[in-house]
Amino acid sequence: MELHGRVAWVTGAAGGIGRAVVRRLAEDGARIAASDTDPVALEEVIAELPGAARHMAVELDVRDADAVESALDRVEAGLGPVDVAVNCAGILRTGPIAALTQETWEEVLRCNATGVFLVSRAVAGRMAARGGGSIVTVASNAAALPRMNMAAYAASKAASTIFTKCLGLELAATGVRCNVVAPGSVDTAMQHALWHGPDARQKVIDGDPATYRLGIPLRRLATPEDVAETVAFLASDRSRHITMQDIYVDGGQSLRA
Template identity: 45%
Template sequence: MTETQPLPPVTLVVGAAQGIGRATAETLARAGHRLVLADRNSEGLRKTATLIGGSVPTYPVDIRDHDAVAYVVDSIESEHGPIGHLAHVAGVFTTGSVLDSDPDDWQRMFDVNVTGLLSVLRSVGRNMRERRSGSIVVVGSNSAGVPRMGMGAYGSSKAAATMIVRVLGLELAQYGIRANIVAPGSTDTAMQRSLWQDPDDDTGARGAIEGDLSQFKVGIPLGRIAEPVDIADAIEFLLSDRARHITMQSLYVDGGATLRA
């Protein structure tokens, strides 16, 4: 009689409905992860699950709702098994000057990018700590480390998220759990294209590639903006055992755009 092999731990991708999150789900699926997907956008989640193929469980959730996050994480673990890997990609973005931007935009960005992230990390991380096993990767931004005009709210929210993850990595290291950040620069997503004069015209990428001295913005030395899969590949690496001795790090995936200042 053949013994049944235990299922691998679950990999939870939060923010999987589009863009980098969808690319991350597809990349992790190809690498053999047993996925569960979460996002506020239920229609986008279904599309991602269809693209991956098979019966990938999906859980619509607004990460601003702490109780809803806790419920979803408990449901995933009771229905599908322990979460062994977390790829947190969820985030929101808008531009505006520090002095003149809408206070509601600031609040929304911090509600999602900081407090929402914290809710996910707490719900998932506590269970990992109890099991003394797991790996966490959070998508940040290169704007967390370098000032960008018009990105006071976004950059500061991502800077806060980055420090939260680094401190979490320090606190979880004694349990053998790693926590890292992938920090993209300009990436060809709907969010990026919203900054272009014509979102459907690929020439909009030239502004990011060439830079803008009037905005004190260096271009991209590699001469291209990232594709979502470029970020997803970095996430897959940091979640894997190939990165078993890497924790509390921010990996900039921006084509050299910040000169890693």
């Protein structure tokens, strides 16, 4: 119960990773504010949690600055000051750059990068004034690895990664910590949407020379719970001396030094 008495606001809470993060933080005793664009799915997320009445669902499009500020006001009015903010909201659009439209580029950047900026900016000032807090951005190992047909997604995750680190530098003196979790291939609906053919799962594990994609040395896909465990660590006092870091949860896929 490391987060007992604390309030955690999670965006993208109805997605595979977001839902796992919500469950894990609730298990640690946090009161959860779960945000997503799907109100029905959000209610399902809250209903799954122990002590559901202690938590709240807040419908939100993270691309809307006014909506973000309003949502934060509702969270703090309903549950109390936010101690932990987790940026899980994100979308994936794929295709070669030659066919990438400006509209798609901007759609991905608005959600995956601007959304992180708006949510983090909203909570940062309040956390700083209270003298502490933890902001965790769920990015991707694609932020550092060129990927075929994923330019907009990779660029958005790179932007959210360096933004979170810059924010951590600016807030360090106030006691607010800002870190990044960078998953690789995770067994979620977003990952499955990329698969083609009966051997698609194994191809991800083995790697694909045709797309210059490395395999996974640990020989398995990550689960959403693998990512959630890392988020929970960064949200807790166990990581009290860790800030401006990006932790790769990718089974060694990135061969990162």
